[in-house]
Amino acid sequence: MPVVEAAARAGRPLEFVQYWGKGPRTGIAAPDLACLDxxxxLAERVRQVYAPGALFRLIFTDTHASLNGHPAEAADAYFGAIDAAAQARGFASTRLSDVVAFAREIGADTPQEEPTGEILASLIACAAKWYRGEGSTEQGALDYHRMNMVEKRAVAAAFPEAVFVTFNGSEFRDLFPATMPVFYMYSLRRGVGVKPWFMDAQPAAQPAGQPVA
Known part of the structure; x- marks a missing residue:
């Protein structure tokens, strides 16, 4: 993998970036902490075989939270709590809105792409679960896709030497940065793909699933 080889040649940590979203909960809870752990x-396993180690950077998807109808105050409180827990574990973080603003400054935020029927159907199904914004779930799904087409270019421009991590499945590959390698992983443990921010504070055993942030 070129980004790994480049990091090794430079003797720097291998960088991973991933989205962290906002679900119905207003506060940090056990599933969030379990996911961070x-x-x-994973970072520790990298350190065991590669001395410079790994840097994890969470990208808080404040843009998605706003689209989905979450009040800014609730999103700020939740992301702030996650940020504190992430920093305690040696992770870095940023807001997706800041990444997009950076991309616009350097002219890397461009063209729109229309979703295919298959991915649009998946996004509409996800919007039916989580979208609480104005308008129909279909419009929410289309707006979400348009945002992602800009955001994936922004992330690639801001973190060109990183690996993009996701809890989604490969069927959503079109939403991820095209020029970055993608690492698909479970969220809490093997067999669990539900994102922690969509889980109840004290979840029962849950099957793997792939709702979009």
Missing amino acids: YLGQ
Whole structure:
């Protein structure tokens, strides 16, 4: 993998970036902490075989939270709590709105792409679960796709030497940065793909699933 080889040649940590979304909960909870610990275990495994180690950077998807109808105050409080827990584990973080603003400054935010029927159907199904914004779920799904087409270019421009991590499946590959390698992983443990921000504070055993942030 070229980004790994480049990091090794430079003797710098291998960088991973991933989205962290906002679900119905207003506060940090056990699933969030379990996920952060799971990511920390991955970072430790990297350190065991590669001395410079790994840097995990969470990209808080404040843009998606706003689209989905979450009040800014609730999103700020949740992301702030996750940020504190992430920093305690040695992770870095940023807001997706800041990444997009950077991309616009350097002219890397361009063209729109229309979703295919298959991915649009998946996004509409996800919007039916989580979209609470104005308008129909279909419009919410289309707006979400348009945002992602800009955001994936922004992330690639801001972190060209990183690996993009996702809890989604490969069927959503079109939403991820085209020029970055993608690492698909479970969220809390093997067999669990539900994102922690969509889980109840004290979840029962849950099957793997792939709702979009």
